[in-house]
Amino acid sequence: GIQVEQSPPDLILQEGANSTLRCNFSDSVNNLQWFHQNPWGQLINLFYIPSGTKQNGRLSATTVATERYSLLYISSSQTTDSGVYFCAVCETGANNLFFGTGTRLTVIP
Amino acid sequence: EPEVTQTPSHQVTQMGQEVILRCVPISNHLYFYWYRQILGQKVEFLVSFYNNEISEKSEIFDDQFSVERPDGSNFTLKIRSTKLEDSAMYFCASDRGRETQYFGPGTRLLVL
Numbered sequence: 001g002i003q004v005e006q007s008p009p010d011l012i013l014q015e016g017a018n019s020t021l022r023c024n025f026s027d028s029v030n031n032l033q034w035f036h037q038n039p040w041g042q043l044i045n046l047f048y049i050p051s052g053t054k055q056n057g058r059l060s061a062t063t064v065a066t067e068r069y070s071l072l073y074i075s076s077s078q079t080t081d082s083g084v085y086f087c088a089v090c091e092t093g094a095n096n097l098f099f100g101t102g103t104r105l106t107v108i109p
Numbered sequence: 110e111p112e113v114t115q116t117p118s119h120q121v122t123q124m125g126q127e128v129i130l131r132c133v134p135i136s137n138h139l140y141f142y143w144y145r146q147i148l149g150q151k152v153e154f155l156v157s158f159y160n161n162e163i164s165e166k167s168e169i170f171d172d173q174f175s176v177e178r179p180d181g182s183n184f185t186l187k188i189r190s191t192k193l194e195d196s197a198m199y200f201c202a203s204d205r206g207r208e209t210q211y212f213g214p215g216t217r218l219l220v221l
Binding site for chain 1: 140142144146150151152153154157159164165167198200202204206207208209210211212214215217
C-alpha cells in the first residue's frame with residue numbers, strides 16, 4: 001500500500017511562533033486531507049487539498065501532487081493549536097484514507 | 110453544519126463479548142467507513158461501504174468484524190467476540206465520493 005511519512009514527529013513551539021509540517025507520500029493520490037486531533041481524540045478536518053494551496057485563518061496548506069508532498073503552515077501559533085496533526089491520503093482509484101504517523105505539536109505559553 | 114455522530118462515546122466490555130458500535134453518517138453521503146486508532150498509534154482503515162455492500166476492507170477486518178446499514182440512517186460495526194487487542198478508538202466517517210471525508214467523534218472501546 002501507499003506509504004505516508006510525516007515530519008517532524010514532534011515539535012515544541014513558543015506561542016506566537018510559526019511552523020511548517022510536512023507530509024510525503026509514495027504514490028499518486030486523488031485525496032489528501034489534513035486533520036488536527038485534539039486532546040479529546042476528535043479528528044478535526046483542516047483541509048481537503050489533493051493539489052494546490054488553501055488558506056483558512058492562521059492555517060494554510062500546499063500540496064504538490066507531482067512531487068508527492070504536502071505542507072501545512074501554522075502561523076502565530078496558540079496553545080489551542082497543540083495536539084497531533086495527521087496527513088491522510090487516498091490512492092488513485094481507492095476511497096479509503098491512509099494516515100501518516102502524525103506530528104505532535106506542543107505550543108507553550 | 111451536518112456532522113457524523115457516533116454512539117456510545119465510551120464502551121467497556123469483557124473479552125469474548127459482542128459489541129455493536131453505531132454511527133449516523135451525514136444524510137446525503139454515499140460512502141461510509143470505519144477506522145480505528147490504537148492508543149498512541151496512527152489511524153488505520155478497517156472497511157468501506159457503498160450501495161449496501163462492502164467496497165474495500167483491510168487485513169484487520171477479519172471474520173469477527175461485520176458492518177451493516179440496518180435502515181436509512183444508521184451504520185454499525187459489530188465485533189463478534191472481542192479480544193484485548195480490539196481496545197481502541199473507533200471512528201466512523203462518510204463522504205459523497207472523491208471529496209472530504211468527515212469523521213465522527215469516535216467510540217473509545219476498552220476490552221478487559
